[in-house]
Amino acid sequence: MVAQLTRNERHIGLALAVFVSLLGLAMAAGGKQDLFGIHGLIVFAFGVGSAFLLISGFHLPEPSDERLTRYYDDPIKVGLILSMIWAVFGMFMGVWVAAQLAWPALNFDMAWTSFGRIRPVHTTGVIFGFGGNALIATSFHVMQRTSRARMPDQLSPWFVLIGYNLFCVLSVTGFPIGITQSKEYAEAEWYADLWLVVVWVTYLVLYLRTLARRQEPHIYVSNWYFLAFILVVAMLHIVNGLALPISLASAKSYTIYSGVQDAMVQWWYGHNTVAFFLTAGFLGMMYYYLPTRAGRPIYSYRLSIISFWGITFFYVWVGSHHLHYTALPHWVQTLGMTFSVMLLVPSWASAANALLTLNGAWHKVRTDATLRFMMVAAVFYGLSTFEGSFTAIRAVNSLSHYTDWTVAHVHAGALGWVALITFGSIYAAVPRLWKTGQMYSPRLVEVHFWLAVAGIFVYVFAMWNSGIIQGLMWRTYNENNALAYSFIESLVAMHPYYIARTFGGLLFLCGAVVGFYNLWKTIQLAPREQEVLRDQPAAVLARSSAVQPGE
Amino acid sequence: MSVGERDPHTGHMTTGHEWGGIKELNTPVPKPVIWFLIGTFIFSLIYWVLMPAWPLGVTYTRGLLGLDQRDEVMVRVAEGQAARADWVKAIEEGSFDSIQDDEVLMDVVRGTGSSLFGDNCAVCHGLNGQGGPGFPSLAAGSWLWGGEPEDVWETIRVGINSDHPETRMSEMLAFGRDQILDRSTILDVVAYLQSLPGSDDPQTPLDPEAVARGEETFAMQCTACHGENGQGDPAMGAPDLTDDVWIYGGDRDSLYWSIYRGRKGHMPHWEERLSPVERKILTLYVLEIAKGRD
Numbered sequence: 001m002v003a004q005l006t007r008n009e010r011h012i013g014l015a016l017a018v019f020v021s022l023l024g025l026a027m028a029a030g031g032k033q034d035l036f037g038i039h040g041l042i043v044f045a046f047g048v049g050s051a052f053l054l055i056s057g058f059h060l061p062e063p064s065d066e067r068l069t070r071y072y073d074d075p076i077k078v079g080l081i082l083s084m085i086w087a088v089f090g091m092f093m094g095v096w097v098a099a100q101l102a103w104p105a106l107n108f109d110m111a112w113t114s115f116g117r118i119r120p121v122h123t124t125g126v127i128f129g130f131g132g133n134a135l136i137a138t139s140f141h142v143m144q145r146t147s148r149a150r151m152p153d154q155l156s157p158w159f160v161l162i163g164y165n166l167f168c169v170l171s172v173t174g175f176p177i178g179i180t181q182s183k184e185y186a187e188a189e190w191y192a193d194l195w196l197v198v199v200w201v202t203y204l205v206l207y208l209r210t211l212a213r214r215q216e217p218h219i220y221v222s223n224w225y226f227l228a229f230i231l232v233v234a235m236l237h238i239v240n241g242l243a244l245p246i247s248l249a250s251a252k253s254y255t256i257y258s259g260v261q262d263a264m265v266q267w268w269y270g271h272n273t274v275a276f277f278l279t280a281g282f283l284g285m286m287y288y289y290l291p292t293r294a295g296r297p298i299y300s301y302r303l304s305i306i307s308f309w310g311i312t313f314f315y316v317w318v319g320s321h322h323l324h325y326t327a328l329p330h331w332v333q334t335l336g337m338t339f340s341v342m343l344l345v346p347s348w349a350s351a352a353n354a355l356l357t358l359n360g361a362w363h364k365v366r367t368d369a370t371l372r373f374m375m376v377a378a379v380f381y382g383l384s385t386f387e388g389s390f391t392a393i394r395a396v397n398s399l400s401h402y403t404d405w406t407v408a409h410v411h412a413g414a415l416g417w418v419a420l421i422t423f424g425s426i427y428a429a430v431p432r433l434w435k436t437g438q439m440y441s442p443r444l445v446e447v448h449f450w451l452a453v454a455g456i457f458v459y460v461f462a463m464w465n466s467g468i469i470q471g472l473m474w475r476t477y478n479e480n481n482a483l484a485y486s487f488i489e490s491l492v493a494m495h496p497y498y499i500a501r502t503f504g505g506l507l508f509l510c511g512a513v514v515g516f517y518n519l520w521k522t523i524q525l526a527p528r529e530q531e532v533l534r535d536q537p538a539a540v541l542a543r544s545s546a547v548q549p550g551e
Numbered sequence: 552m553s554v555g556e557r558d559p560h561t562g563h564m565t566t567g568h569e570w571g572g573i574k575e576l577n578t579p580v581p582k583p584v585i586w587f588l589i590g591t592f593i594f595s596l597i598y599w600v601l602m603p604a605w606p607l608g609v610t611y612t613r614g615l616l617g618l619d620q621r622d623e624v625m626v627r628v629a630e631g632q633a634a635r636a637d638w639v640k641a642i643e644e645g646s647f648d649s650i651q652d653d654e655v656l657m658d659v660v661r662g663t664g665s666s667l668f669g670d671n672c673a674v675c676h677g678l679n680g681q682g683g684p685g686f687p688s689l690a691a692g693s694w695l696w697g698g699e700p701e702d703v704w705e706t707i708r709v710g711i712n713s714d715h716p717e718t719r720m721s722e723m724l725a726f727g728r729d730q731i732l733d734r735s736t737i738l739d740v741v742a743y744l745q746s747l748p749g750s751d752d753p754q755t756p757l758d759p760e761a762v763a764r765g766e767e768t769f770a771m772q773c774t775a776c777h778g779e780n781g782q783g784d785p786a787m788g789a790p791d792l793t794d795d796v797w798i799y800g801g802d803r804d805s806l807y808w809s810i811y812r813g814r815k816g817h818m819p820h821w822e823e824r825l826s827p828v829e830r831k832i833l834t835l836y837v838l839e840i841a842k843g844r845d
């Protein structure tokens with residue numbers, strides 16, 4: 001890895017690593033009375049670790065210019081492996097959280113492992129750890145391939161990847177010990193937030209620089225989505241994260257918003273995270289891996305355009321549908337609801353564009369589990385966006401809100417759409433990146449597929465049932481016009497569904513473990529670097545110099 | 552400019568670009584998409600006209616229906632209150648006796664009491680009032696503070712060892728920790744308690760001498776609160792030790808620790824949190840639970 005950095009990059013990298021170590025040391029020293037100190041030590045460890053890595057390869061010869069004729073794939077490979085590690089970790093936490101709801105004693109009577117603390121570890125682990133790493137890695141893959149340009153340098157992709165994972169580690173280590181802003185999907189505290197801003201801006205600049213070097217006259221759809229994802233997430237993260245720390249040596253900060261404004265900013269952030277993190281980025285993935293795997297042209301370029309602009313335009317209005325029947329003014333709720341209804345059109349148009357692209361390749365869907373992952377993902381995307389628009393209608397929301405129905409919806413989206421499209425894309429990308437032709441075991445891909453689909457069905461049906469029962473119990477009046485059920489009775493009614501959900505989650509987790517094993521075995525099959533090079537006929541080398549040279 | 556080619560499968564033209572093997576067809580946007588978009592837009596337009604919708608500086612468009620969620624909820628709350636007014640009034644004004652004699656009102660008590668109890672009391676006393684370690688059973692009919700409606704009403708109103716100014720107060724002394732009794736004396740008393748009918752696991756054989764010594768100590772130290780025969784004293788909130796109902800357990804260990812460390816249960820007060828009618832319903836409901844045991 002270090003061997004591929006130029007001398008100059010090694011110097012800058014080392015300077016950065018030393019700077020981060022010192023920062024960590026200062027945090028540890030300043031915050032030794034506070035939990036802040038623990039995070040200081042983690043930052044310090046990251047900095048020192050990176051510095052050691054760089055020093056160990058510091059005196060290796062510089063890479064030859066020949067590299068510039070090829071794409072830069074190493075950070076992509078590492079990103080995909082990290083993504084699968086986070087997947088297993090985050091989904092394990094999910095199964096644990098689910099099991100705690102069924103059997104509360106599974107928190108083992110410790111504050112660290114109580115439900116409220118490990119739930120955000122689960123959400124952060126899967127959304128940011130698994131999803132985020134997959135997005136970064138595939139976006140590097142897609143932007144280079146569809147631009148026919150190598151990334152402009154070797155250092156910034158590593159900075160983005162490692163820096164991003166530092167953010168994730170600070171998040172998931174903070175929540176169990178009680179460091180949190182208590183904002184859903186934005187729990188990380190002020191210093192982690194600031195760090196993420198630096199990383200994210202580097203990411204944006206890297207993306208733009210690569211696109212600027214493209215050898216294609218047009219920018220492919222996937223890149224529109226990835227760019228929207230990067231740009232809007234930056235905006236959301238900064239606005240929602242504005243907070244004042246109580247001291248520079250403390251982990252605690254207070255948001256600058258209060259009351260209903262705080263709630264509105266939070267859900268504007270929250271829903272657009274769904275939109276631009278969990279939807280736009282993954283649509284970027286879908287638009288690249290699905291057609292390449294199916295070997296078919298995109299069904300309609302025009303449909304891509306109207307769905308892209310529809311999604312970007314409508315989504316930013318809909319956050320208030322999370323705050324129906326609250327202190328939020330009625331008119332804001334109306335806007336959130338109506339825009340949610342209109343949002344269904346571009347959402348379905350995207351799903352349809354994906355499915356119609358498969359016309360002429362349905363025989364491949366039958367035999368190729370990788371393509372089937374992506375096909376089913378598109379179906380679930382259509383399903384969960386319908387459900388989203390439906391439950392955004394105020395009258396429906398009065399039944400669904402605060403119940404497990406929302407959880408069913410989220411997971412139809414998160415498991416059915418986000419996770420399946422990611423697994424499909426990883427299975428499509430890995431053999432290409434490691435030059436193995438195919439996965440170690442296509443049969444295991446098949447096994448993973450069925451475990452995942454079975455898991456989703458058990459999960460989602462359990463939560464639909466439980467959510468609707470819950471919602472109905474809470475609004476049932478007895479013949480005396482008083483509430484018929486107590487909350488605890490509805491909880492008793494949930495118990496069997498919570499057990500079923502845990503089981504469904506377990507199936508899904510097993511699938512991810514199988515996937516991880518398969519990935520590991522595939523990497524071991526990969527031919528050594530030198531062999532690949534020696535193996536390339538002159539013709540290939542000549543052709544690949546069509547790639548825009550680096551630096 | 553790049554030139555499209557015809558896709559043999561669909562017959563549509565491509566846009567003529569290619570990105571690493573991906574092409575795109577130039578298929579026109581399907582008509583249903585357009586109609587669908589127009590449909591949802593018209594729906595939204597109508598909704599905006601009827602409901603509060605668009606901000607206008609410091610105000611907003613109110614909508615032709617003139618609806619507002621705050622007014623709506625007020626109306627619904629008023630309707631609900633009106634629908635309950637009859638029985639609420641009857642319970643408010645009736646005496647405990649008269650309500651207990653009225654089957655119709657008692658139906659209300661059972662129906663409404665169960666959700667009130669579930670939401671406020673079940674965390675400690677259990678969904679069916681069966682209690683648990685440290686929390687007394689309300690179903691057993693063995694009362695600390697008496698089982699008349701007025702007693703229960705008062706317990707709910709002020710709580711036990713709570714921060715209500717008129718709270719009921721009670722405490723079991725820590726005889727061992729405070730060195731009033733030594734270990735072997737306590738063990739004797741435990742033996743005595745276990746010889747009484749209600750003990751959980753009567754130790755066989757109990758040493759008759761220990762039981763006799765224990766009985767003596769009990770008469771000196773314990774009867775002031777637990778009554779002459781250990782049958783409890785509602786004036787002190789001291790439990791009956793001769794029945795098979797235990798708050799903290801009737802086995803040897805639990806008894807030992809009850810006497811060694813003392814006990815002081817906390818029951819919150821509800822005067823500020825529940826309305827008089829709700830507390831009246833709960834009082835009668837608790838008595839119903841206790842009755843239900845036979």
Ligand code: HEM
Pocket residue numbers: 184274278279318321322340343344347381384385386387388389391392397400401402406409410413414417418
């Ligand atoms: C048309 C697109 C969508 C709309 C209109 C929509 C709408 C909604 C609504 C109404 C809720 C419930 C809010 C509540 O009652 O608490 C919700 C929750 C949620 N949705 Fe979606 N949704 C859409 C797509 C998706 C997708 C594709 C995903 C996942 C990739 C997703 C993930 C979530 C998450 C994580 C929550 C949970 C929020 C919470 O904790 O309450 N949504 N969405």
